[in-house]
Amino acid sequence: xxKALKNIIYNCKQATFLIEKRIAxxxxxxxxxxxxxxxxxxxxxxxxxxxxxxINKLFTGxxxxxxxxxxxxxxxxxxxxxxxxxxx
Amino acid sequence: MQKEIDRNVNQPYKGSDPLKWVEQYxxxxxxxxxxxxxxxxxxxxxVQDTFLAALQGAGQFEGNSKExxxxxxxxxxxxxxxxxxxxSGTLKDLKATDAENEQxxxxxxxxxxxxxxxxxxxxxxxxxxxxxxKELGTILxxxxxxxxxxxxSVFAMKHMDDLESEQICxxxxxxxxxxxxxxxxxxxxxxxxxxxxxx
Numbered sequence: 287x288x289k290a291l292k293n294i295i296y297n298c299k300q301a302t303f304l305i306e307k308r309i310a311x312x313x314x315x316x317x318x319x320x321x322x323x324x325x326x327x328x329x330x331x332x333x334x335x336x337x338x339x340x341i342n343k344l345f346t347g348x349x350x351x352x353x354x355x356x357x358x359x360x361x362x363x364x365x366x367x368x369x370x371x372x373x374x
Numbered sequence: 375m376q377k378e379i380d381r382n383v384n385q386p387y388k389g390s391d392p393l394k395w396v397e398q399y400x401x402x403x404x405x406x407x408x409x410x411x412x413x414x415x416x417x418x419x420x421v422q423d424t425f426l427a428a429l430q431g432a433g434q435f436e437g438n439s440k441e442x443x444x445x446x447x448x449x450x451x452x453x454x455x456x457x458x459x460x461x462s463g464t465l466k467d468l469k470a471t472d473a474e475n476e477q478x479x480x481x482x483x484x485x486x487x488x489x490x491x492x493x494x495x496x497x498x499x500x501x502x503x504x505x506x507x508k509e510l511g512t513i514l515x516x517x518x519x520x521x522x523x524x525x526x527s528v529f530a531m532k533h534m535d536d537l538e539s540e541q542i543c544x545x546x547x548x549x550x551x552x553x554x555x556x557x558x559x560x561x562x563x564x565x566x567x568x569x570x571x572x573x
Binding site: 296297298299300302303306307310312330331333334337338340341342344345346347348349350351352353354355359360363364366367368370371 | 408539
């Protein structure tokens, strides 16, 4: 077994680092193998990975259809646009 | 009366009717902004700014791209500007090299094992429920606000649309290895903060 591979099996710090690289699509083939070996035996880091993906999703990927503006704000907005248009 | 105004103002806006924008696109744009900002007041502000900027630039709208696409592009720029402004003048707050020292207690220094206190535990959430996601998003904002500014900027810029890590390194004057150390540390902090605050 290579030294790099041995080093990662029990190293959660390195594994979570590689998880971040993989999520960003920047992991090398060798690193991907190391990570796979680690995750096969580490449920805590598997959970970390799941939650890390969730955080990214929270940051940009919330379902947009659930959000609606209230009518008061909308009518104010229309008024504002009208004012702006009439200035020109 | 209303109709007359409509007709007059329609002239300069080729194939585009600004008085219908709110009705047609406001909810969509608001959802788009909320999904990236998770802050109602701020999202409303940026939707309004988007419409106003669109009015200014309406002469440039040639009708060859869809109105909705055009407005969304303006909003995207507004969101990117918001995140950029967050980081202007704050880069001296924390040197990139501090990232490694600051949070070394997540893991055992020798073995790299999780330290008990910081070990991930399941959130126990139905994460497909939109309401729960919205609430988690609010907590995430509070957690983001606690990050050192440089880490926040790196994280935000990375996850905004269309920004490559190489580009971020140039803009923030970071080496590639510093970039990854910061991304890692920022995520460890955010995850830990969410775990602590979700109860």
